[in-house]
Amino acid sequence: MIAFIIKRLLVAIPVLLILIIGTFVLMYTAPGSPFASERGVPPAVLANLEAQYGLDQPFFVQIWRYVVGIVTQFDFGPSFIYRDQDVNDLIGQGFPVTLTYGFWSFVVAVLVGGTLGILAAVRHNTWLDYLAVGVSIGAQVLPNFVLAPILVLVFTLWLGWLPGGGWQGGQWQFIILPVIALSTSFMASIARISRASMLEVLTSNFIRTARAKGLPMRRVIFRHALKPALLPVISYLGPAFVGMITGSVVIDIYFSTGGIGQFFVASALNRDYGVMMGITVLLGALTIFFNLLVDILYAWIDPKIRY
């Protein structure tokens, strides 16, 4: 097991480095200086600015500094637009917010989706099953950026139950709509996956044996069927995590929650390369780390996988 984890880590580290270097190269090749404005900056000022941010150094010096800064001090460098802030400040502001509603979305997607899928499989071809299938088909065509306006329309404008945006330090009213908007499509996918795998498990031989022995249905499901049925769900958690991170951009923009996505799009629109790079690298690292976690979890649970 330890050897497996180390082996996976050895793959994850180069991936992370490739991501950092790739992002940096992309930014380096970008035409124009980040300080060039429409009015035109005097060359002397521009040179001073570039010197201050280290942009006048040769390419390899710059990239070395950037990578070393991230790896040793977790320092993503300065923002090129907001002179008094660096990327870490922005991340420190936005990340707790993203983490809060991201966590709840994940919990809702897994719990509700998994329960729905398994109930649908156990009650195959009943109204519950049809409901679950209907919901998951419907949610397929409602990605978060479509669902968010609809939710606001219904719950804020028509019913007036919940605020249509803002964060207010994370009071529960402000969390509900973002969580629904973010989690629905993943909940639907999880429901679909767990339903399909539960159906497959329920028709397999060892379940028939368990039932033939006269075990009560509840015991068969919880003790025997649940674990193998949830394996495909676990392998979906990685992509779901990536999707939620991406989706958080929409949530931040639409609900003005002040999460990390808001900074990302703002920096994309005013070409603040430092912030864009920092956020891309951070989220990339998170993704890689989470995928690693899922892989390990999977290997730990699935007896068929040898490592």
Place this chain on the structure above:
Amino acid sequence: MLATKAIADDLATAAPIKGRSLWADARARFFRNRAAVAGLVVLVLVTAFALIGPFIAPWNYEDIDWNVLGNVAEAGRPSLETGHWFGTDALGRDLFARTVQGTQVSLMVGVVGALISVIVGTLYGAIAGYYGGRLDNIMMRIVDVLMSIPYMFVLILLLVVFGRSMLMLFIGIGLISWLDMARIARGQTLTLRGKEFVEAAVATGVAPFRIILRHIIPNLLGVVIVYATLLVPSMIIYESFISFLGLGVQEPLTSWGALINDGAAEMNNGTLWMLLAPLFFFVVTLFGFFFVGDGLRDALDPKDR
């Protein structure tokens, strides 16, 4: 003697017996699936809307109707008299024409993205799967690495760094789309590689790359088509996502994502048609693609039968 002659004549004139090919079989299965056929009809209608729309729309997608401007909530309502069948957007531009234009862009992005993934992904996967060994190992590791990168962010980075253009959007979306396809094609190739007809081709001295093109890829086609159909909607969702953030196609061009975003921004003013018109086409088309994709999978993918 005469009898044999008659039989021979009979045989000569009789229509050749038509075998049922795999594709004819699949077509029959597909058309028996009601949801899939309905999806297909919807897709044909949406495509017709995108193609014919510009010719029947009384307004251009970039012209501003000055009569409406300043009073969009009242004068910009959907109506037959003003010629704004879907109403106007917040700037007084005709929403019907804009929806047509957005539909063109979104469909094109979806289809081009799927095409890139089909061509690149299938070739890549087939080569990796056919040659196997170390080459396979390296090629698939590369796919693994690329897959674990949060693509949406890199794509946005690309769009910002190299400027927002249709071409960049296509390149960016093409970069993402082929990864899954490569994995699927590789998996299928691995099973095909051991089949007798490939062995026969090898024995008769056909060059490896020719085997891939002539023998492997045609046999992959069924699975590839299924996944390509399911890829189109996800490409459309990607593009709409980017346009929703205001980073996709540039004004006055538009796409479903941009239109939905514009409509959502105006929701408070009671001009709901701005949201509902593009939303309707978006949802209906995605449904269409998913149903057609499911139908094709049932028809072509032997695994689920």
